[in-house]
Amino acid sequence: MAANIPQFTLNNGTKMPAVGLGCWMGMVGGEERVYEMCLNALKAGYRHLDTAAGYGNEKQVGRAIRDSGVPRNEIFLTTKLANPDHGRVKEGFEKSLRDLDCDYVDLYLMHWPQAGKSDDNWLGDVFRPGESPTFVETWKDMEKLLEGDKLKSIGVSNFSIKNLEILLPHCTIVPATNQVELHPYLPQDELKDYCESKGFILTAYAPLGQPSPNKPGLINNETVKALASKLNVDVAQVLLSWGVQRNIAVIPQTENAQRMATNITLVQLSPEDTKVLDDLHLQPKMHRSLCHSTRVSETGSVFGWTCEEMGWPEHLYKVD
Numbered sequence: 001m002a003a004n005i006p007q008f009t010l011n012n013g014t015k016m017p018a019v020g021l022g023c024w025m026g027m028v029g030g031e032e033r034v035y036e037m038c039l040n041a042l043k044a045g046y047r048h049l050d051t052a053a054g055y056g057n058e059k060q061v062g063r064a065i066r067d068s069g070v071p072r073n074e075i076f077l078t079t080k081l082a083n084p085d086h087g088r089v090k091e092g093f094e095k096s097l098r099d100l101d102c103d104y105v106d107l108y109l110m111h112w113p114q115a116g117k118s119d120d121n122w123l124g125d126v127f128r129p130g131e132s133p134t135f136v137e138t139w140k141d142m143e144k145l146l147e148g149d150k151l152k153s154i155g156v157s158n159f160s161i162k163n164l165e166i167l168l169p170h171c172t173i174v175p176a177t178n179q180v181e182l183h184p185y186l187p188q189d190e191l192k193d194y195c196e197s198k199g200f201i202l203t204a205y206a207p208l209g210q211p212s213p214n215k216p217g218l219i220n221n222e223t224v225k226a227l228a229s230k231l232n233v234d235v236a237q238v239l240l241s242w243g244v245q246r247n248i249a250v251i252p253q254t255e256n257a258q259r260m261a262t263n264i265t266l267v268q269l270s271p272e273d274t275k276v277l278d279d280l281h282l283q284p285k286m287h288r289s290l291c292h293s294t295r296v297s298e299t300g301s302v303f304g305w306t307c308e309e310m311g312w313p314e315h316l317y318k319v320d
């Protein structure tokens with residue numbers, strides 16, 4: 001049975017469950033682990049799955065959907081255009097459809113504004129901003145995909161206000177969402193207000209701050225732990241509920257069945273509790289990215305673009 005998860009109505013009238021399951025496994029692929037994870041999630045009541053061509057696991061996500069017995073039209077499926085496919089959007093989308101082996105995709109995101117020059121999704125060279133294919137050209141090609149019956153909505157990911165200001169004047173279709181790193185250490189307040197003023201919502205990736213055994217981060221923050229303990233719930237529930245109460249979709253990833261269940265059980269936070277989380281990033285050294293993939297490399301770039309080109313304040317993405 002579907003879990004009791006609120007739904008957000010996107011700017012084209014389609015509905016997206018406010019909590020989805022992230023399918024990035026911390027590495028490309030994941031094979032049977034991804035299949036099992038998605039199958040378990042659908043059994044647990046998840047109805048929103050977030051994958052990407054670049055995750056290398058669309059086949060397993062699609063197979064889990066088919067084997068779950070859950071009708072396709074009850075599931076919200078997101079996948080993403082890989083950076084090397086900006087110049088061949090139709091081919092990229094059709095490959096995703098084939099790999100997912102499903103009739104349609106609910107949401108197709110431009111994964112990053114950078115267009116890749118080689119077939120290596122993550123490490124290859126990229127075109128400079130303004131060089132063809134620009135993200136505006138890529139977006140126009142994505143708009144064309146909506147003419148068929150294989151896709152319901154399109155959106156962007158990792159777009160800053162700076163790059164949205166370039167993109168939006170050219171849009172016939174306004175993005176349905178902008179998927180970005182978002183959690184109490186990186187609340188994206190300004191970006192949220194901007195996107196909402198243009199009629200679309202944010203989706204939070206790494207909503208738990210991408211915890212790992214060696215890097216406890218947000219999930220072990222004493223203030224958040226104290227709040228969770230006061231409410232008698234898990235830290236993750238507090239973090240995810242905070243996101244959804246701010247009108248932001250959240251897509252936590254977990255393979256653990258128990259965490260899967262708690263992550264879709266939201267709690268109501270009082271205005272006082274919300275303020276505790278709202279203000280967390282104001283503490284010294286707290287306001288920052290926690291995500292490996294968005295980290296500024298030694299060459300001073302994020303997948304080939306400088307922070308300035310990304311429109312990201314460098315100090316938020318550089319610190320550990």
Ligand SMILES: NC(=O)c1ccc[n+]([C@@H]2O[C@H](COP(=O)([O-])OP(=O)(O)OC[C@H]3O[C@@H](n4cnc5c(N)ncnc54)[C@H](OP(=O)(O)O)[C@@H]3O)[C@@H](O)[C@H]2O)c1
Nearest residue numbers: 022023024157205206207208209210236252253254255259
């Ligand atoms: N658009 C983009 O560029 C982009 C970038 C990054 C991610 N994403 C998407 O966003 C999704 C989520 O982000 P993410 O996976 O990077 O980070 P995340 O969801 O913040 O963190 C995932 C980690 O949290 C642990 N976890 C999950 N639930 C937990 C709980 N209740 N308590 C304690 N630990 C918990 C998981 O470990 P266990 O398995 O051990 O529970 C997993 O290692 C991705 O899977 C992907 O779909 C998009």
